[in-house]
Amino acid sequence: MGSGLKSVDAHLADILSTVSLLVARDLELLDAQGCLLAEDLASPLVLPPFDNSSMDGYAVRSADLRDADPRTPVTLPVAGDIAAGSVTSDPVRPGTCVRIMTGAQLPAGADAVVPVEWTDGGLAKVTISRPPVAGQHIRRAGEEVAVGDIVLAAGTHLGPAQLGLLAAVGREKVRARPRPRVVVISTGSELVDVGGSLSQGQIFDSNSYTLTAAVREAGATAYRMGIVPDDARLLQTTLQDQLSRADMIITSGGVSVGAYDVVKEVLASIGTVRFERVAMQPGMPQGFGTLGEERVPIFGLPGNPVSAFVSFEVFVRPALRRMLGAEPITRPLVPATLTAPLRAPAGKRAFARARLAARDGDRVVTPVGGPGSHLVAGLAAANALVVVPEEVSELAAGETVRVMALERRQR
Ligand code: AMP
Ligand code: MG
Secondary structure (H helix, E strand, O other): OOOOOEOHHHHHHHHHHHOOOOOOEEEEHHHHOOOEEOOOEEOOOOEOOOOEEOOOEEEEOHHHHOOOOOOOOEEEEEEEEEOOOOOOOOOOOOOOEEEEOOOOEOOOOOOEEEEHHHEOOOOOEEEEOOOOOOOOOEEOOOOOEOOOOEEEOOOOEOOHHHHHHHHHOOOOEEEEEOOOEEEEEEEOOOEEOEOEOOOOOOEEOOHHHHHHHHHHHOOOEEEEEEEEOOOHHHHHHHHHHHHOOOOEEEEEOOOOOOOOOHHHHHHHHOOOOEEEEEOEEOOOEEEEEEEOOOOEEEEEEOOOHHHHHHHHHHHHHHHHHHHHOOOOOOOOEEEEEEOOOEEOOOOOEEEEEEEEEEEOOEEEEEEOOOOOOOOHHHHHHOOEEEEEOOOOOEEOOOOEEEEEEOOOOOO
16 A cells, blocks of 8 residues: 555454354344344244134034025034133034134134124124135144244344244244354543543543444444553453453554553553554554454454444444354445535545435435544434545545445344
């Protein structure tokens, strides 16, 4: 690149070659929500498990009702009652019927269910005014799934319906790729947690909230550690303590060239972390490497809130998706028409905060905020990042740009 800066793509490639897919585990169903299935799921049951009624009504022999009609209704004695969950061994004899509820097992002898709406709803005897077709309102055993059918393929995203299917076939646990456990640490002696009060020169820690939420949105579990002041010993012990429960650690702050940039100081002395200048704006200083024998990936993100956020989107989220086994790794870039001119630094990939909207069937995108990496309100107003290539430094209104939509949830 000639500038002594590392390219965004080279940095991302280094990260992706370091992180690896988490090993699949047996998870409780609800712990597997949002995870990817790591087995082909063969059903141990047939579904539905037995012939049952799909309506509240009467289990009948259709031949008995061939002549039922509003003018010549047929009255049958009701030999019994079957609620969902109960069964009867008595077959339905010719000329009789049994009251049956939705989901109850069909008794022997019956070949149709007459819905209660076609009848007078009688309990001892019932008058039926329409002839049923044989087989109506019966859900047949095995009509959907046979024993051994693969009902979910390995790699399937486990959402509400998939977890329900696992329960429907009686599974308590499922083999899935677990969520990465991510420890989020803010560093800086100027930081105060919300709920505290600010003295001169202090600000509230916003990064740990942004990054924790971003981790969760990416499908991982976040442990928000809060604030560690710019104190090398404290940071080192915090990192050591957190290592055992972390699949990834994210710090923010302390990675530039300031006198108290302790993250850089501490991480440079332990693990394999390297601090590099990446050709991007915002987010130029980036720390990445591994800590401990387990080689836990650690990101040392820059402290400015916009830089931390963009760095997460560009580097951390793809790493989490790699660990989860999710595809695609990166968010898709969509074309959109720029509504206002945009300047960007030459030789760096810029990620400009913007609002993406639909207009007359096209996508239009309008920059918001400004280029400063401290502009948190501008970031909060944005729903997209315009990605300006390294070789472009000026864009005019009306040009087509590539945009990363931030609100689109990826599976
Ligand atoms: P640093 O990377 O530590 O030099 O921080 C760069 C800028 O980001 C400084 O203005 C910090 O005050 C600010 N900053 C660092 N960490 C946070 C945080 N957790 N929340 C909000 N602002 C922060
Ligand atoms: Mg700092």
